Amino acid sequence: MSGYSDSDRARWAAEPPKRRDRTAFERDRARVLHSAALRRLAAKTQVADPGSDDFLRTRLTHSLECAQVGRELGKSLGCDPDLVETACLCHDIGHPPFGHNGESALDAVAQACGGFEGNAQSLRILTRLEPKSFGPEGRSVGLNLTRASLDAVMKYPWRRGEPPSLGKRDGSGGPYGIYDDDADVAAWVREDAPEGRLCLEAQVMDWADDVAYSVHDLEDALVAGHVDFALLGDPAERRQVAKTAAKLYCDADIAELEETFARLLDEPYWPDRYDGTNRALAALKNLTSTLIGRFCLAAEDATRQAYGPGALTRYAADLIVPRRQRLECALLKGVTAHYVWISHEASRARQRELILELAELLAGGAPDTLDPPFRAAWEDAGDDVARLRAVVDQIASLTDTSAIALYGRLRDAA
Known part of the structure; x- marks a missing residue:
């Protein structure tokens, strides 16, 4: 595990040596894979309600696909692949029923005890709620993952209301990753970390999540009939998608997003239509794999140009994603938000x-x-x-x- 220190491999509660020859990060990955919290994601909403269609993804299948994307991107940069995969598997583990919709409702319920946030709940599950290990004082320490693995999961390594500059564009409170009563373990995780900065593995996890989410949710929306390729060819429809993307996912003006969207749709790998046949499914799968490669290779190339060859880990580098690919990803997420979420507001309510x-x-x-x-x-x-x-x-x-x-x-x- 070149690039990782004994401090990175340390656990909140010390454990005796193990007989089997596995790395600390391999053990972390195994603990997450065997956890009940991960299994429960199989029946939690991604785009459609679980069980509504055998093809469509759940939170679990999304997490597995995110893990595959993140593992390969992280490995290409020199990160430990098991560490990145662990972070990707855990990134949605704190989500409640009904996805982000349930998250907003549960936040309203939890105002008197500090609110609810899926990312903060992930840390709580991994360090307290998922039964695996107990500390010497008798307190549950959850899965007792290594410091580096927990740090890689922490997409928002601060408590509610801090730093205030990172709030949402609509003026509401921004996301956070630490509840007040989990501050002690969070402080241990972030002991030597630069304040407010994500480790490279967390940045890889975050981009892998965006990539898998944007591409695969679009695929599900097309298969479910919520989106028609012909609609995306209409400039008026593209403008509405651009407005949704600008509101929810990025800081860009509508004209720039429209131009970026038109250029992306001009790429030769976009199918003309989807009719449910095997040939159409194959063309759709080619689209998803090509888009994933496009987004990941752009990040890998830009990061390597900035930092050169060699293993990049922890706080030795930041992941660099070109603006064009970030906007393309935001637009794909905007497609799903515009055609699926908005049209299903009654059931969401x-x-x-x-x-x-x-x-x-x-x-x-x-x-x-x-x-x-x-x-x-x-x-x-x-x-x-x-x-x-x-x-x-x-x-x-x-x-x-x-x-x-x-x-x-x-x-x-x-």
Whole structure:
């Protein structure tokens, strides 16, 4: 593991030597792969509801594809591939039922205990909630991953409200990755890290997520019939997509986005249509693989031009992604947001209502309504704030299907 120190391989709770000859980062990857939190992503929303179509992706399949993209990009730059893959597998592990839609609802529920954020929940799961290891004082330390692996997962290594300059363009609070009551382990992870700066492995994970998300969600939207290739050929439709991308994903004016979109669609690998045949599926798969290669090679080449050859790890370099590819990626995400999310707002509203009502039912009947791990946390809590966090942790652990089922049982019993 050239480029990584003993401090990078250290664990929050010291462990005795292992007999099998595996690297510390191989062990981290194995722990995540065997975790219940990762398995639950199989029944959490990506674009469509899990189970609505055998072809469409879930949070788990997205995470696996992100891991493949990130592993190869990281390896090409000299990062430890197991470390990058671990970060990619974990990047969505804190997402609650119904994806970002459920995240916003659960944040409203959790205001009295510090809010809810999927990235902060990921750190909480990995260092506290996923049962694997306990420290000498009897506290759960989650999967007890290495410092470098946890640092690579931390896309937003700060608490809510800091740094304020990183808030969203609409003036609302920006994303964050640390809850106040997880500040101690976060401080240990970031012990020698430059303030506010992401390690290279986290930057690779973040770009791999954007690449997989933008390309594969577009593929799913096309197969599901939400997007028609013919629509993308209409300048008026492209302008609407550009407006959505500018609002949600990037700082660019509409004219620049329209020009970038037109140039991207002029590339020869875009199919003319999609009709569900094997030939059309093959053409679509060629599109996705070509786009992934385009985005990753652009980042690899730009980073190598800046830093030269040799292994790049941790804080020795920053990932450089050319502006054109960043805008192209934002536009592809804009396609899915414009044609899928906006058109499904009615069902999304019902999902948010379910989370809010489920929180009331769980809190009203606690601790009896909680599963054993969260019941114990509720009973051990010293105040209402900690008890609310136990309820929030319970809801966040649920899948889409188990949230619906639990809501139904509690509603019927009320």
